Amino acid sequence: MVTMKILIVSDTHGRHENLMRVLREEEPLDMLIHCGDTEGGEDWIRTHTQCMSVPIVKGNNDFFSRLPSELELDICGHHVFITHGHGYGVSMGIERLEEEAHYRKADIVMFGHIHRPVIMHEDGLWMINPGSLSYPRQEGHRPTYMVMSIEEGVDPVFELKQL
Numbered sequence: 001m002v003t004m005k006i007l008i009v010s011d012t013h014g015r016h017e018n019l020m021r022v023l024r025e026e027e028p029l030d031m032l033i034h035c036g037d038t039e040g041g042e043d044w045i046r047t048h049t050q051c052m053s054v055p056i057v058k059g060n061n062d063f064f065s066r067l068p069s070e071l072e073l074d075i076c077g078h079h080v081f082i083t084h085g086h087g088y089g090v091s092m093g094i095e096r097l098e099e100e101a102h103y104r105k106a107d108i109v110m111f112g113h114i115h116r117p118v119i120m121h122e123d124g125l126w127m128i129n130p131g132s133l134s135y136p137r138q139e140g141h142r143p144t145y146m147v148m149s150i151e152e153g154v155d156p157v158f159e160l161k162q163l
């Protein structure tokens, strides 16, 4: 079975020093997923990673961006829904996002916006937020990111890491 190593980051807001450190630490990677609020950093990110596959969604601060608002990807037989999450009111709670993810038959939903890491598994759905590499808001304020190991027919493994 093939296992993919996927880096999940969010809310870099145009600052890339921490992302550089993470890439040096974690590459080689099969995919780099960014859950929004690059603030124009998407070209920089795409040219500074060895990853060929770099899905990025638009955040609430990506006003003039041509990035997609949401993505649905099939990765190793898992259905992954990626959104920044502000459109589902994730600052107030993740119920609406959870409902949408079930509606889309996702088994993994990834979001950003709240700048705090989340790993939850409920009713067959993984809800994942890597936190922010630039402006963390959780207690201790350490920049965080997530590494996902994923393969077909097996539950994915999520590792929350901090700088």
Ligand SMILES: [Mn+2]
Binding pocket: 011, 013, 037, 059, 061, 113, 115
């Ligand atoms: Mn943000």
